[in-house]
Amino acid sequence: MKHFFLFLILLLTHCVYAQMPDTDIWLFDLTKKGDSFKLSNGINFTNRPGYDNQPSFSPDNKFIYYTSYRNGQSDIYQYDIKGKTTKQFTATPESEYSPIVTPDGKYVSVVRVEKDSAQRLWKFPIAGGPPVLVFKHIDSIGYYCWLNNSELNLFLLGNPEKIVHADTKLDSKKNLHVQMLNGGRSLYPGFLISKTDSNHWYICSNLFVMENSGNTPTKKEYKPLIETIRLNEDFGMTSRVLLIRKDTPLNNSDSHVVTEYNFFMSSGAWIYKYTVTNANALKTVSSYNWTLPNDLSSVGLKKIGRIAISPDGKKMAIVSSN
Numbered sequence: 429m430k431h432f433f434l435f436l437i438l439l440l441t442h443c444v445y446a447q448m449p450d451t452d453i454w455l456f457d458l459t460k461k462g463d464s465f466k467l468s469n470g471i472n473f474t475n476r477p478g479y480d481n482q483p484s485f486s487p488d489n490k491f492i493y494y495t496s497y498r499n500g501q502s503d504i505y506q507y508d509i510k511g512k513t514t515k516q517f518t519a520t521p522e523s524e525y526s527p528i529v530t531p532d533g534k535y536v537s538v539v540r541v542e543k544d545s546a547q548r549l550w551k552f553p554i555a556g557g558p559p560v561l562v563f564k565h566i567d568s569i570g571y572y573c574w575l576n577n578s579e580l581n582l583f584l585l586g587n588p589e590k591i592v593h594a595d596t597k598l599d600s601k602k603n604l605h606v607q608m609l610n611g612g613r614s615l616y617p618g619f620l621i622s623k624t625d626s627n628h629w630y631i632c633s634n635l636f637v638m639e640n641s642g643n644t645p646t647k648k649e650y651k652p653l654i655e656t657i658r659l660n661e662d663f664g665m666t667s668r669v670l671l672i673r674k675d676t677p678l679n680n681s682d683s684h685v686v687t688e689y690n691f692f693m694s695s696g697a698w699i700y701k702y703t704v705t706n707a708n709a710l711k712t713v714s715s716y717n718w719t720l721p722n723d724l725s726s727v728g729l730k731k732i733g734r735i736a737i738s739p740d741g742k743k744m745a746i747v748s749s750n
Contacts, residue, residue: 448479448497450750458744467722483745484528485738493527531577539569565599573615581615612661621661629656655714657693664692664735694732697725
């Protein structure tokens with residue numbers, strides 16, 4: 429019965445993938461002046477009928493990898509930001525989704541829907557060559573993020589859906605540690621979405637909890653940090669070190685580093701921002717605290733979904749439904 433239920437989940441997921449919405453990816457310059465962020469010089473670099481989604485920047489800020497559904501097949505494409513050119517990165521009988529450059533910079537990892545509908549994590553060498561299976565014994569992966577060279581957070585399909593901590597050195601379901609039940613698909617190191625409250629969703633963090641409690645990597649407590657806008661599970665973020673405080677430690681930590689985190693979410697054609705630092709992140713704030721919206725309806729965006737920001741914080745990729 430358990431295997432039958434899992435088959436139904438995978439089948440439904442495959443059907444959803446097979447009925448892709450019409451989406452495009454826009455690229456904007458992102459500039460900061462004081463507390464404000466400005467989006468400008470927007471271009472639609474996909475600009476075709478069909479599904480183009482799940483953008484992810486390369487660590488050197490030169491490329492965007494994304495999923496494109498064409499002729500009944502999903503593959504990964506690479507967009508050269510400076511050259512404004514696109515090329516196909518994967519071309520396989522299987523479908524690939526959710527591209528992310530691995531921390532070592534040598535591969536692009538993807539969720540691959542295999543012939544038996546299993547969804548496992550693979551990685552394709554950027555320099556060329558056959559793909560490598562990351563986890564042989566862990567499937568039903570919907571989304572993921574790399575925490576370091578070997579550790580990841582995985583969004584697993586099931587009832588309930590859950591976010592787990594996994595280590596490539598311990599390829600076994602027995603070594604998975606649950607981080608969140610009913611979590612969202614947006615995953616970043618130290619941050620994830622909680623959907624456990626049907627009326628309020630939250631961006632949660634374990635960074636500030638670990639500062640004060642010293643939890644081990646496999647037993648992280650995620651604390652609600654910011655209420656999302658209108659039950660939205662897609663967000664982008666940037667972070668930067670503001671200063672090194674040499675007078676008094678922050679809270680009870682030995683660290684003197686003040687880091688600023690900027691979160692971005694959408695509602696319709698509007699982009700909102702919320703800023704928090706590790707010096708003032710111990711109190712949950714409501715959705716009414718999101719401020720400084722950018723209205724992108726003037727350039728043709730209608731319903732914004734996923735948001736990705738380049739590592740240097742100078743570019744923002746936005747997915748818009750057509």
